[in-house]
Amino acid sequence: MRIVVKIGTSTLAHSTGHLNIRRVEELCTVLSDIKNAGHQVILVSSGAIGMGVGKLGLLQRPTDIPTKQASAAVGQCELMYTYDRLFAMFNHTVGQLLITGDDMENEKRHDNFSNTINRLLELNALPIINENDTVATEEIAIGDNDTLAAMVAQSIRADKLILLSDIDGVFTADPHTVPDAKLIQRIPEINAEVMALAGAAGSKLGTGGMVTKFHAAKICIACGCEMVIANGNHPAALYDILEGKPVGTAFGEEAK
Ligand code: GLU
Numbered sequence: 001m002r003i004v005v006k007i008g009t010s011t012l013a014h015s016t017g018h019l020n021i022r023r024v025e026e027l028c029t030v031l032s033d034i035k036n037a038g039h040q041v042i043l044v045s046s047g048a049i050g051m052g053v054g055k056l057g058l059l060q061r062p063t064d065i066p067t068k069q070a071s072a073a074v075g076q077c078e079l080m081y082t083y084d085r086l087f088a089m090f091n092h093t094v095g096q097l098l099i100t101g102d103d104m105e106n107e108k109r110h111d112n113f114s115n116t117i118n119r120l121l122e123l124n125a126l127p128i129i130n131e132n133d134t135v136a137t138e139e140i141a142i143g144d145n146d147t148l149a150a151m152v153a154q155s156i157r158a159d160k161l162i163l164l165s166d167i168d169g170v171f172t173a174d175p176h177t178v179p180d181a182k183l184i185q186r187i188p189e190i191n192a193e194v195m196a197l198a199g200a201a202g203s204k205l206g207t208g209g210m211v212t213k214f215h216a217a218k219i220c221i222a223c224g225c226e227m228v229i230a231n232g233n234h235p236a237a238l239y240d241i242l243e244g245k246p247v248g249t250a251f252g253e254e255a256k
Contacts, residue, residue, distance in 0.1 A: 001242065002121075003160045005031065006044040006149035010166040011232030013047055017054025017061075019078075025086060027164075027235040031126070032090035034238060040121050042156065043128045044149040045083070051075035065137060072133035083128055093125045098132035101142045104151050114155050150216035154223045161220055162241055163213055164232030169249030170197055170210065186250045190218045217251040227251040 007027060014020050035041050049068055052075030053061055062068050080096050087094050097116065103109045120127045131141060131148055142148045146163060153161040173181040187194055198210040213229055220227040230237050230248030240247045 001159045002040040002042075002156065003034075003162065003242070004042045004044060004149055004153045004156075004158045005162045005164060005238065006145055007046065007164045007232055008145070008166065009046045009050040011164055012045065013050045013054065017050050017058075019051065019054075019082060023232070023235070024082060027232075028083065028086035029090070030235045030238050032087060032092050034242065035092060035126065036090070039242065041126055042117065042121075042152065042158070043083075043126065044145055044152060045079060045128055045130055046145045047079050048072040048075040048130055048133055051078045069134045076130065076133070079130070080128065087126060093123075094128050095120045095125045097127055097129045099129065099142075099148070100132050100136040104142065104155070110155065117152075117156050144212040146212040146216040147219070150219035150225075150227070153225045153227075154219055157223075158225050160241070161216070161225055161227045162238060163216065163227065163229045164235070165213070165229055166232065167229075168231045169229045172197070184249050185246050186254060187217070188251075188253050189221060190214050190251075221252045224252075226255065 012020060012024060031041050031043065049061070049071045052071030052073065055074050055078055056071060058067070058071065062071060076096075076098070080094070083094050095116075097113065099113060103113055117127050129148070129152060131143075131145065133141075136142070142151065149161055149163065152158070167175075168183055170184045170187065171178075171181040172184060175181040184197075195211075195214060198214055217227050228241050228248050228250045230241060237247050
């Protein structure tokens with residue numbers, strides 16, 4: 001199976017902006033094992049800006065573009081250094097791809113992108129993708145990694161996209177304030193009723209939240225790639241998801 005896994009900043013890093021070491025170690029262990037079992041894995045990782053903020057010792061997440069971009073430049077190194085070392089422990093080789101909206105829209109660049117990923121997979125390497133935050137300003141940015149991950153899943157014809165988030169999935173109401181809110185196991189299509197859940201069930205941290213996840217789901221449903229939102233606190237849940245067990249919220253019609 002070809003799977004894209006996206007991990008968000010709030011899952012990767014503590015609120016200090018520093019790496020959540022245990023979480024990232026677990027994630028790299030599980031992904032390495034999944035690769036060893038014969039699956040193709042593509043990781044979309046956020047966290048560049050968040051980790052840059054921690055490493056540069058900034059007191060809070062910057063709001064101006066140059067400081068955000070400087071933070072991303074520093075944090076992206078730290079991220080890749082971490083992944084490179086952790087995956088190397090299991091003899092897996094990583095490759096970094098930094099992309100912007102332009103690269104997805106321009107046919108030639110899009111072809112280059114998918115050729116590179118396909119070649120990396122043939123070479124048994126593990127592609128790790130993020131938005132190129134150092135140059136992507138509003139006009140050319142995809143803007144959030146949920147959408148970026150769905151675009152990647154679409155362009156490389158992935159079988160599954162798994163968004164690891166800081167929530168268990170989509171709930172019938174905000175689980176922080178409504179104690180009997182229920183986890184929705186499957187959402188076959190994104191309609192107005194589903195969009196109305198975004199406000200109630202959204203995560204407060206990270207760039208995305210539920211609206212961008214629903215946007216990603218639309219892209220995936222349209223191209224027949226199953227998308228799952230699951231809690232990234234437990235990367236081992238990826239095993240269950242690949243076995244088709246009900247974890248988190250799945251999108252699209254259930255495969256027969
Ligand atoms: N590309 C951003 C980063 O690495 C994150 C975008 C997102 O969280 O969706 O910091």
